[in-house]
Amino acid sequence: MLSQAKMFLRKDKKAVSIMIGYVLLVTSAIVMSVVVYQWIKTYVPTEALECPDGVSVFIKEYSYDCGSDELTIILKNNGRFNLAGYFIHATNESDQELATIDLSNYITSKENKGGTILFSTKNLFEPGDERTSVFDLVNSGLGQIYSVEIIPVRFQEEEGKERFASCGKAKVEEIINCGGVVVEEGGTCTEGEVQDCPLQEGVCEDSQRTCTEDEEWPSCDYGSNYEQTETTCDDELDNDCDGDTDSEDSDCGSCIEDETQLCALQEGVCLGSEQTCTDGAWSECDYGLNYEQTETTCDDELDNDCDGDTDSEDSDCEVECTSHSYFKCYSGDVYWYDSCDVREKKKEECGTSGYTGSNYCYKNDVYRDYVTRGCSDDECTSSTERKKQQECGIIGCSGGKCGTVICTELYNSGYLTEEEYGMDIKYGSTHFSPEALRGYHAFAIPAVKIMRKRPEIIGNILPLVKSFTEEMAYRLGEKENGNEIGALFLDKGLPLFERIGVLINEPDWQLLFDENYQNTNSIFQSQKYDNLVKNYFTEERIEEMFYDALERSEGSDIIFTHNLLENLEKVVEEIESWCNLIY
Amino acid sequence: MKRGLSKNHRGISPVIATVLLIAMVVAIGLVVFLWFRGLVQEEGTKFGKNIKLNCPDVNFEASYSGGVLSVINRGNVPIYQMKLKIFKEGSHETNDLSNWPELGLNQGESFSKNIASEIDSANKIILIPVLIGSSGEGKKTYMCEEQYGYEIII
Numbered sequence: 020m021l022s023q024a025k026m027f028l029r030k031d032k033k034a035v036s037i038m039i040g041y042v043l044l045v046t047s048a049i050v051m052s053v054v055v056y057q058w059i060k061t062y063v064p065t066e067a068l069e070c071p072d073g074v075s076v077f078i079k080e081y082s083y084d085c086g087s088d089e090l091t092i093i094l095k096n097n098g099r100f101n102l103a104g105y106f107i108h109a110t111n112e113s114d115q116e117l118a119t120i121d122l123s124n125y126i127t128s129k130e131n132k133g134g135t136i137l138f139s140t141k142n143l144f145e146p147g148d149e150r151t152s153v154f155d156l157v158n159s160g161l162g163q164i165y166s167v168e169i170i171p172v173r174f175q176e177e178e179g180k181e182r183f184a185s186c187g188k189a190k191v192e193e194i195i196n197c198g199g200v201v202v203e204e205g206g207t208c209t210e211g212e213v214q215d216c217p218l219q220e221g222v223c224e225d226s227q228r229t230c231t232e233d234e235e236w237p238s239c240d241y242g243s244n245y246e247q248t249e250t251t252c253d254d255e256l257d258n259d260c261d262g263d264t265d266s267e268d269s270d271c272g273s274c275i276e277d278e279t280q281l282c283a284l285q286e287g288v289c290l291g292s293e294q295t296c297t298d299g300a301w302s303e304c305d306y307g308l309n310y311e312q313t314e315t316t317c318d319d320e321l322d323n324d325c326d327g328d329t330d331s332e333d334s335d336c337e338v339e340c341t342s343h344s345y346f347k348c349y350s351g352d353v354y355w356y357d358s359c360d361v362r363e364k365k366k367e368e369c370g371t372s373g374y375t376g377s378n379y380c381y382k383n384d385v386y387r388d389y390v391t392r393g394c395s396d397d398e399c400t401s402s403t404e405r406k407k408q409q410e411c412g413i414i415g416c417s418g419g420k421c422g423t424v425i426c427t428e429l430y431n432s433g434y435l436t437e438e439e440y441g442m443d444i445k446y447g448s449t450h451f452s453p454e455a456l457r458g459y460h461a462f463a464i465p466a467v468k469i470m471r472k473r474p475e476i477i478g479n480i481l482p483l484v485k486s487f488t489e490e491m492a493y494r495l496g497e498k499e500n501g502n503e504i505g506a507l508f509l510d511k512g513l514p515l516f517e518r519i520g521v522l523i524n525e526p527d528w529q530l531l532f533d534e535n536y537q538n539t540n541s542i543f544q545s546q547k548y549d550n551l552v553k554n555y556f557t558e559e560r561i562e563e564m565f566y567d568a569l570e571r572s573e574g575s576d577i578i579f580t581h582n583l584l585e586n587l588e589k590v591v592e593e594i595e596s597w598c599n600l601i602y
Numbered sequence: 603m604k605r606g607l608s609k610n611h612r613g614i615s616p617v618i619a620t621v622l623l624i625a626m627v628v629a630i631g632l633v634v635f636l637w638f639r640g641l642v643q644e645e646g647t648k649f650g651k652n653i654k655l656n657c658p659d660v661n662f663e664a665s666y667s668g669g670v671l672s673v674i675n676r677g678n679v680p681i682y683q684m685k686l687k688i689f690k691e692g693s694h695e696t697n698d699l700s701n702w703p704e705l706g707l708n709q710g711e712s713f714s715k716n717i718a719s720e721i722d723s724a725n726k727i728i729l730i731p732v733l734i735g736s737s738g739e740g741k742k743t744y745m746c747e748e749q750y751g752y753e754i755i756i
Binding site: 037039040043044047051054055058060061062063064065067068069106108114115116117118119120121134135170172178182183184185187190326327328330331332333334336337 | 617621624627628631635638647649650651652663664667672673674675678679680708709710712713714734736741
């Protein structure tokens with residue numbers, strides 16, 4: 020029962036792993052779906068930006084005075100939606116099919132916003148409202164106007180963004196008769212008929228006109244105080260009948276304290292910006308931090324210069340970019356850039372950082388060169404530094420590995436086993452004093468050089484070295500029996516090496532045998548005699564010691580060892596006597 | 603033989619297998635997505651959709667009278683450039699409509715130009731709008747298909 024329960028619990032544990040798997044799977048599926056959705060969305064047709072069907076305006080009244088070349092239009096919003104303004108185009112020839120003459124430039128109020136008569140940056144032209152627009156065509160050079168065409172506009176929310184929409188379907192057209200006045204429900208009149216003039220504010224209040232005998236409405240006579248544009252700003256009269264008196268009228272160039280009005284630019288980042296009347300003058304428009312007189316920031320998805328074009332749509336962002344204009348570092352390599360700072364092809368690959376070459380000995384430790392590659396000041400750079408791979412401690416380094424010189428050479432050549440070599444390292448690092456090692460190295464390095472030149476002598480040396488490793492293993496407790504030859508070498512040889520070692524100053528024994536090595540200290544100033552030792556342990560001298568010991572050995576390894584140590588002692592005594600003499 | 607097939611020697615754990623599977627799916631998915639995205643960017647987008655999908659929304663009127671071509675943009679898609687396809691007896695050619703507003707013909711804007719010398723003995727012209735959108739490589743123009751053009755019989 021208990022085992023069944025355990026099995027059940029085990030199965031539960033497995034289920035947790037599957038749960039994690041499912042969570043990961045579902046998460047990645049969601050992430051991928053979102054990414055793919057964003058992309059595929061651009062392929063899904065969406066409804067075009069259009070005004071609602073209930074948008075409608077009509078020209079309630081107009082008056083066109085050919086003599087003064089002034090056109091007054093009263094527009095009424097008879098639809099169901101608020102509007103912001105309208106486009107107005109006209110024809111000046113009777114046979115002109117399309118109204119292409121933009122009249123917005125000639126409106127006397129400040130409602131012209133780049134080809135649009137805009138009452139406000141919000142849809143404030145409400146259903147039932149009427150707006151009067153007066154167009155001064157005196158200096159337009161257009162001649163007589165034959166017809167006008169009005170298209171209402173409004174601001175609409177589309178996918179979270181407010182967009183400016185032209186309501187083309189709600190277009191209205193009107194034939195304009197010179198000197199005529201058109202009123203709602205037609206424009207004909209009966210002789211003697213009287214009606215109110217289009218302008219009924221200010222000095223125009225209660226003004227009327229009477230239908231002529233030609234059954235046409237004459238121009239309105241608004242009296243001597245009437246001004247097409249308010250220029251008399253101190254008579255306390257609304258001379259131009261626009262509802263504003265003197266300084267209240269923007270035509271007077273002054274304003275009422277703290278009054279606000281829309282700034283001239285009303286697109287992009289300027290949308291909604293206002294200026295305030297301060298000390299009788301309009302303040303400068305502050306279009307905010309994102310405003311740029313000329314669009315230079317072309318990647319912020321903003322219409323910075325308020326001309327209706329965003330980023331790449333704006334011609335200001337069109338620049339001729341020269342390829343391969345300059346190069347600089349990018350991501351560790353050198354790349355070409357065009358004059359628009361767009362990265363192009365890779366000019367030069369600087370490579371990756373990493374180790375190079377093989378391990379080598381330096382300062383008695385194992386090192387390897389590390390090359391750091393990169394890019395700086397527009398060009399590839401590289402620097403090499405040695406990095407310590409292994410600290411050999413007291414035992415020193417040989418052939419790019421930690422270990423004693425002769426044993427490392429024999430191990431690398433395959434004469435010593437892993438076990439024998441390991442014994443040498445272990446014993447050397449725990450039982451050799453620094454001085455003994457330095458002395459041993461002084462002897463062993465030229466010895467190895469001889470071994471490389473005369474491989475036949477390895478046959479004579481190898482039994483001795485194997486004896487040493489056997490004795491080392493015994494002394495380390497790794498073997499039950501020791502070795503007589505090894506014991507002789509360790510007991511008599513190590514003290515000799517120590518005697519040499521105390522005379523050597525240079526801790527890096529490899530440098531000691533560098534052909535270009537010179538001790539920086541004069542031997543008269545130092546108690547250490549590196550150069551002296553080096554001169555005694557020449558390859559010739561050691562070769563001489565070796566063959567002399569071999570000749571007198573009578574084929575016995577122990578006698579050979581004994582002779583070799585005897586010859587070594589003689590050299591040590593010679594070095595010591597020279598040192599004493601010099602000192 | 604049985605020992606070799608024992609449960610203790612089965613493959614990688616289900617968790618590792620699942621993670622590897624998901625990683626592969628995500629990697630392959632990303633590669634495919636980036637490839638397709640590259641294709642889309644070639645065409646460019648406008649108003650958040652593929653630029654060619656804006657062509658049906660272009661709404662403009664044109665007329666030709668007395669050698670003067672008049673165009674007015676009645677819609678809500680700015681017309682960046684206009685191509686003029688001129689049909690003559692047995693041939694046709696397509697040119698850019700010169701002197702077109704540098705910033706394009708925006709909503710409500712109009713354009714007039716005497717093109718009498720350009721169309722010469724033509725019997726029909728078609729005005730084909732060119733739109734501008736953005737892509738990963740920057741600004742990108744797209745010439746709408748002829749079906750979205752405006753035909754004028756002369």
